[in-house]
Every structure is written in structure tokens, then in C-alpha cells.
Amino acid sequence: MAHIDAGKTTCAERILYCAGRIHKTGEVHEGTAVLDFDPIEQKRGITINAAATSVAWTPSSGLCPGQAHRIQIVDTPGHVDFTIEVERSLRVLDGAVFVLDAASGVECQSETVFHQAERHGVPSLAFVNKIDKPGADFDMCLRDIRERLGIEPVALHVPLSGSELLDVVHGVVLGFDGRAVLVSEMTAAHRTVFDAARATMMETLASFDEDVLALFCQGGNADARTLARAIRTGALKRKVLPVACGSALKNVGIPSLLDAIVDYLPSPVDVPDVSGTHPLHGTPLTRRADEREPFAALAFKTVFDRAGYLTYVRIYSGALSTGDGVRLGRSGARERVGRLFRPHADQREEVRTAFAGDIVAVTGLRDVRTGETLCASDEPIVLERIDTPAPVVEVTIEPKTADDRERLPTALGRMLFQDPSLLAWVDPESGEMRLAGMGSLHLDVTVTRLREDHRVAVSMGRPEVAYRETIAHAARVAYRHAKQHGGAGQFAGVTLAVAPGARGSGITFSDETVGGCIPREYVPAVEKGVRAAASRGIVAGYPVVDVAVTLLDGETHVKDSNAAAFEFAGSLAFQKACTEGGAILLEPYAALEIAVPELHAGDVIGDLGARRGLVQRLVPRGRNAVVVSARLPLAETFDYVTRLRGFTQGRGTASMRPDGYEVAPSTRCAEGGPKRTREGHRTP
Ligand SMILES: Nc1nc2c(ncn2[C@@H]2O[C@H](COP(=O)(O)OP(=O)(O)OP(=O)(O)O)[C@@H](O)[C@H]2O)c(=O)[nH]1
Numbered sequence: 005m006a007h008i009d010a011g012k013t014t015c016a017e018r019i020l021y022c023a024g025r026i027h028k029t030g031e032v033h034e035g036t037a038v039l040d041f042d043p044i045e046q047k048r049g050i051t052i053n054a055a056a057t058s059v060a061w062t063p064s065s066g067l068c069p070g071q072a073h074r075i076q077i078v079d080t081p082g083h084v085d086f087t088i089e090v091e092r093s094l095r096v097l098d099g100a101v102f103v104l105d106a107a108s109g110v111e112c113q114s115e116t117v118f119h120q121a122e123r124h125g126v127p128s129l130a131f132v133n134k135i136d137k138p139g140a141d142f143d144m145c146l147r148d149i150r151e152r153l154g155i156e157p158v159a160l161h162v163p164l165s166g167s168e169l170l171d172v173v174h175g176v177v178l179g180f181d182g183r184a185v186l187v188s189e190m191t192a193a194h195r196t197v198f199d200a201a202r203a204t205m206m207e208t209l210a211s212f213d214e215d216v217l218a219l220f221c222q223g224g225n226a227d228a229r230t231l232a233r234a235i236r237t238g239a240l241k242r243k244v245l246p247v248a249c250g251s252a253l254k255n256v257g258i259p260s261l262l263d264a265i266v267d268y269l270p271s272p273v274d275v276p277d278v279s280g281t282h283p284l285h286g287t288p289l290t291r292r293a294d295e296r297e298p299f300a301a302l303a304f305k306t307v308f309d310r311a312g313y314l315t316y317v318r319i320y321s322g323a324l325s326t327g328d329g330v331r332l333g334r335s336g337a338r339e340r341v342g343r344l345f346r347p348h349a350d351q352r353e354e355v356r357t358a359f360a361g362d363i364v365a366v367t368g369l370r371d372v373r374t375g376e377t378l379c380a381s382d383e384p385i386v387l388e389r390i391d392t393p394a395p396v397v398e399v400t401i402e403p404k405t406a407d408d409r410e411r412l413p414t415a416l417g418r419m420l421f422q423d424p425s426l427l428a429w430v431d432p433e434s435g436e437m438r439l440a441g442m443g444s445l446h447l448d449v450t451v452t453r454l455r456e457d458h459r460v461a462v463s464m465g466r467p468e469v470a471y472r473e474t475i476a477h478a479a480r481v482a483y484r485h486a487k488q489h490g491g492a493g494q495f496a497g498v499t500l501a502v503a504p505g506a507r508g509s510g511i512t513f514s515d516e517t518v519g520g521c522i523p524r525e526y527v528p529a530v531e532k533g534v535r536a537a538a539s540r541g542i543v544a545g546y547p548v549v550d551v552a553v554t555l556l557d558g559e560t561h562v563k564d565s566n567a568a569a570f571e572f573a574g575s576l577a578f579q580k581a582c583t584e585g586g587a588i589l590l591e592p593y594a595a596l597e598i599a600v601p602e603l604h605a606g607d608v609i610g611d612l613g614a615r616r617g618l619v620q621r622l623v624p625r626g627r628n629a630v631v632v633s634a635r636l637p638l639a640e641t642f643d644y645v646t647r648l649r650g651f652t653q654g655r656g657t658a659s660m661r662p663d664g665y666e667v668a669p670s671t672r673c674a675e676g677g678p679k680r681t682r683e684g685h686r687t688p
Contacts, residue, residue: 067236485572500578
């Protein structure tokens with residue numbers, strides 16, 4: 005995982021080469037990388053899909069020399085628009101290699117993905133890539149890791165030149181020639197560098213490892229094994245970040261990176277038991293990564309391919325064989341797996357059985373979406389699902405011909421099934437087809453895919469940001485729903501309080517009723533009604549967020565009250581309360597990082613001011629360059645990169661990520677934002 009262009013794909017290609025999986029390396033910039041196999045990726049020179057593969061690796065040194073290991077690799081995209089690929093990969097991986105560009109250090113998106121890994125409890129290992137590049141600065145990267153990521157780095161290597169590394173754990177010099185590692189003794193000059201790096205390493209490890217601490221206090225030096233063990237403990241507990249370095253392009257440092265993956269990242273058996281819940285009674289359950297345990301796996305990706313749907317699953321416990329029947333964790337539905345494949349980019353190797361720890365692609369599953377649990381029919385479990393980020397940008401799409409119009413629903417249906425960060429709906433007022441995604445690149449790629457993969461040509465309107473709604477102040481309302489003339493009646497009374505919640509808190513619901521004024525079993529129905537109303541919006545049809553809802557009181561009728569009546573009352577009470585609470589529009593914001601030559605910094609800052617941006621930080625980078633960090637409305641970023649290139653003569657680069665919501669200026673609220681209606685437009 006990494007910021008865009010840090011070198012993930014190049015790194016993964018060299019790993020495949022060094023491990024003997026491929027015999028010739030492909031290049032991203034020539035469109036020949038094995039892992040960027042999709043024609044759209046090759047044309048654009050970026051990764052869009054997370055591609056899975058695996059290699060066999062036998063470390064030559066370290067904690068388990070001579071022991072064969074299998075490393076499963078998922079190469080993720082760096083562009084923020086494809087964040088779902090990172091999210092679903094991190095959800096099922098045991099460790100992450102965090103690739104940095106040695107000349108750029110920790111960039112905006114690197115910070116995001118590192119914290120994403122932290123959120124999933126996934127231990128990381130950093131690889132400072134591109135040490136061959138002019139301006140490469142390994143010490144700056146270590147400083148950035150400490151300051152921006154808030155974790156202590158442990159340098160495993162020190163780059164001696166663009167092609168040689170000093171191995172700080174083993175005290176030798178490493179050179180690289182194709183797949184071979186050339187180990188040589190240190191010279192006197194190397195020794196000075198080594199002593200300083202080793203002392204720093206000992207000091208860092210002594211902060212949590214007793215053995216290293218004892219040696220450190222006596223002024224002694226630890227042997228390589230003691231150090232490696234301490235680094236492993238620190239890395240798995242996420243107390244330190246081991247940092248390897250090299251140049252993927254020049255094939256420097258890759259075998260050492262593979263050794264470090266084996267030594268410092270967890271294997272499936274090191275990962276704590278995977279936890280889930282019983283689908284019926286919700287009781288917590290755990291499973292060990294053991295093939296004798298009942299089968300449990302998580303589907304993390306589905307790809308539509310010539311042979312139908314191909315579902316990628318990570319097996320957590322037990323084993324899965326061709327033709328096995330499986331239960332879907334949530335719905336309890338049964339499906340039968342067809343064939344099993346070990347993926348290698350767009351190639352696959354068929355296997356009969358896969359075990360705990362494996363990542364395999366299976367055919368035959370028709371209704372399995374991202375985040376669905378597959379389990380043994382007699383030992384059901386539901387594993388934690390995969391979070392889907394909310395789309396922030398929308399467009400109108402228009403099929404070009406009658407033929408395209410006819411084929412669009414099927415094609416779009418398949419794309420929505422594969423990509424949970426995409427939404428599509430028909431605007432009930434205008435009858436237009438709307439598409440929402442993570443950014444303009446995401447939508448652009450979707451439209452290209454519709455044309456190239458599904459032969460459906462559509463034109464795309466101007467991208468617009470996806471607004472949200474919230475309330476300005478607290479309110480309290482009582483609502484009574486009574487329909488009691490003739491036949492079966494409907495009665496429910498609900499008193500709700502709404503209050504503005506913290507940004508990013510979504511809708512929180514708490515029940516403070518006493519004395520059984522609303523029977524226990526109807527409280528979830530009230531909550532369901534509230535959430536449904538929130539998703540429909542109050543002022544302009546955008547989802548309502550950041551509201552704390554409290555159920556205070558209610559009324560029940562012995563005969564005429566039921567869940568449907570309470571759901572309806574909850575929904576209406578919430579709508580009324582939000583209207584009284586002054587519903588307002590929120591617009592999405594972006595965090596932006598702009599690297600420019602110093603002489604253009606003034607222009608950049610002036611332009612940001614004109615776009616309602618707030619400059620947060622100005623940090624010098626290398627010689628004569630600065631990095632400007634700013635926050636501005638997402639709507640102001642659509643043509644930013646083109647404009648920036650214009651006024652910096654192509655020398656400025658910018659990267660951004662969505663960064664929450666802020667109240668939209670009142671003029672926009674008065675306009676009601678883009679035209680929306682209330683009913684059901686958000687259903688995919
Ligand atoms: N000088 C130098 N260039 C490199 C190195 N590694 C990769 N590159 C170049 O950097 C560019 C980006 O490399 P990729 O491997 O596509 O980077 P990525 O992180 O996979 O990119 P995305 O997946 O699109 O985010 C390509 O032009 C590579 O040739 C390196 O070690 N040194």
C-alpha cells in the first residue's frame with residue numbers, strides 16, 4: 005500500500021521476479037507490468053484493481069533461514085478514488101508493506117493508508133523505494149515516519165549508494181545482481197555509519213525489549229538473532245515500524261525486503277483468533293487459523309469475467325474444496341462453490357482444496373458480495389463486514405443510442421456488484437440516470453469500462469459533489485401515528501430529541517424511555533424508521549448525518565400497536581424534529597497537498613484563498629521546494645491539477661483525499677443545492 009506512484013506495482017513485479025515467479029520483469033511505464041493487466045490500467049499507467057498473486061520464498065538469513073514460505077501479495081492502487089480496493093484488501097491481509105518514495109517521504113495518501121492499516125490492526129513494514137533517484141533522502145523518510153505517522157521507525161538498512169545497502173541487523177554490505185545477493189564485509193568508512201545506525205536501533209528496541217535493554221545498559225551489542233526477535237515483537241505489536249529500503253526499478257533491496265516480510269510481518273498462525281458472531285443469537289465466536297476448525301472465509305472482491313462471477317475469498321479457518329456447499333453468514337442461504345484457483349494476476353492455477361490462511365478465487369457463487377462471510381453449514385459464523393466509503397462525487401450519465409439504453413442496466417448491475425463504492429439510481433424528477441463514486445477519476449474509469457468491457461456507450465455530465473444534510477440546533481417533538489377506523493388499527497406515539505452530533509458521527513440512536521411506555525420489542529422499529537428517514541434527507545434529498553437521536557417517550561395501544569406503526573412514527577418524528585432543528589446542507593471537503601518550487605508558493609496560496617481553501621502547513625522539501633497542506637471544498641478541486649500545472653509551468657504536483665464535511669455557504673443552502681426529491685433515489 006502507498007501513495008500514488010510510490011512504486012508498489014514495480015516493487016511487486018520485482019518480488020515476482022526475485023522469487024522466480026516470472027522470468028522477465030514488466031514495467032509500469034511501458035504498460036507491461038504483470039499485475040497491471042487490465043488494458044485501462046496499462047493505458048493510464050496506474051493501478052485501479054487490487055491484483056492478487058503469491059510467491060514461494062526461502063530466506064537466506066534472518067529468523068528462519070532455509071525454511072520455505074508462501075507469501076500472498078495483493079497490489080493495491082494508490083489513487084484515493086480507488087480506496088475501496090485498499091479497504092477490502094487490508095480487511096483480509098495479515099500484514100502490509102508500506103512503500104514510500106525516498107524523495108517524497110510520507111505523502112498525503114501514505115498517511116491515509118497507514119492509518120487505514122492501523123484501524124484494521126494490520127502490522128506494517130516500510131519499504132523506502134527509489135533510493136536511486138536524485139533527491140532521495142532516507143533520513144527525511146525516517147523523520148517523516150516518526151512525525152507524520154506517530155510511530156518509531158527501525159531502520160533495517162542504510163542506503164550506501166543507489167545500489168548498495170548496509171544491513172544494520174547483520175552488519176554486512178549487500179549488493180544486488182539480478183536475483184543474486186552479494187554479501188561483503190564492511191569497510192572502515194561503513195563501520196562509522198553502521199555504529200551510529202546500530203546504536204539508534206538498540207536504543208529504540210530497548211524501549212520495549214528486556215533483552216536488548218539489558219545489553220544496551222551494559223554498553224554491549226546484541227547479536228543479529230536477538231535484534232531480529234525484538235524487531236518482530238515490536239512490529240507485530242505495532243510499537244515500531246521496521247524500515248527496509250532499495251530501488252525496485254534497479255532491482256536493489258528486493259530479496260532483503262522478502263526476508264523482512266518473512267521475519268517481521270505476521271503469518272496467518274500469528275494472527276490472533278479471528279472473531280465473529282453467531283448469525284442467530286449474536287453471541288461472539290472465535291476461530292483459530294487451523295484447517296481442523298470449522299470452515300470460515302470472507303469474500304473481499306468479486307470480478308465479473310467471461311466465465312461468470314469470480315469471487316476472491318480469504319480463508320480464516322478450516323478448508324474449502326471444489327464442489328463444497330457453503331452457507332452465507334448473514335442470509336443463511338446456501339451456495340455451492342465450483343472451481344478453486346490460486347490467483348496470479350489475470351492467470352490462475354487450479355487447486356482442489358485451499359486451507360486456513362489461503363487467498364483463493366472461486367467460481368460458482370452467484371449471490372456473494374464484498375464482505376459476505378462463507379461458512380460451514382453446521383457451524384455458522386458472521387465475520388465483521390467490510391466498510392464501504394460513501395461516494396462523494398456524482399454525475400449524470402446518458403446512453404448514446406437506444407441499444408446502449410437497453411444494455412445499460414445489466415452492465416451497470418454487474419459493475420455495482422463488483423464495486424461497492426459505486427452507486428447508481430434514476431432521478432425520479434428528471435428521469436436522468438445518476439452515478440456516484442469516490443471521485444471524478446473513479447467515475448471516468450467506470451464510464452470507460454462500460455464502453456470497453458460492456459460495449460455500452462454513455463456520455464457523462466459535469467461532476468458535482470455529493471452533499472449531506474444535518475441540523476443546526478437541538479429540537480424535541482412528539483408524534484402520534486393513529487389510524488384506527490375500521491379493520492386492524494395502527495397506533496404508535498413517539499417522542500424524540502435530536503441534537504447536532506460531532507462531524508463524522510453519522511446517526512447515533514439511544515433509547516431513554518422508562519416504564520415500558522414503548523414495549524422493548526418495538527424500539528428497534530423506531531430506530532429503523534429514524535434511519536430510513538435519515539437516508540431520504542430533509543431539505544434536498546441528501547442523507548442526513550451527524551445527528552444524535554434520543555428516544556424519550558412514547559405511547560402504545562394494547563391492540564393497534566405493532567412494529568410497522570412504530571417504524572412509521574419514528575420516521576415521521578425524525579423528519580419533524582430535523583425540520584424544527586433547522587436542517588442545513590453539508591458539503592464534502594478535501595485535504596490537499598501541493599508540492600511546488602518555492603517561487604510558486606505565493607501563487608498557490610493566493611489561488612487556494614480564492615477557492616475557499618485554508619492553508620494549514622508549509623513545509624520545505626529538498627532544495628527550493630515546499631509542500632503546502634490545505635483543506636478546501638471538494639467542489640473546488642475538480643480542475644485543480646490542470647490549473648496548478650498551468651501556473652507552475654508543469655512543475656507542481658498535487659494529491660488529495662476526501663476529508664469530511666463542513667456546512668455549505670448559505671447561498672448554496674438557499675439554492676437548495678442540486679435539485680433532489682425525497683423518495684428512494686439512493687437505492688442502488
Ligand atoms: N527512479 C525510480 N523510479 C521508480 C522506482 N520504482 C518505481 N519507479 C517508477 O515510478 C513510477 C510509478 O511506479 P508504480 O510501480 O506504477 O507505482 P505505484 O505505486 O504502483 O502506482 P499506483 O498503483 O498507480 O499508485 C513508474 O514510472 C516507475 O517506473 C525506483 O526504484 N526508482
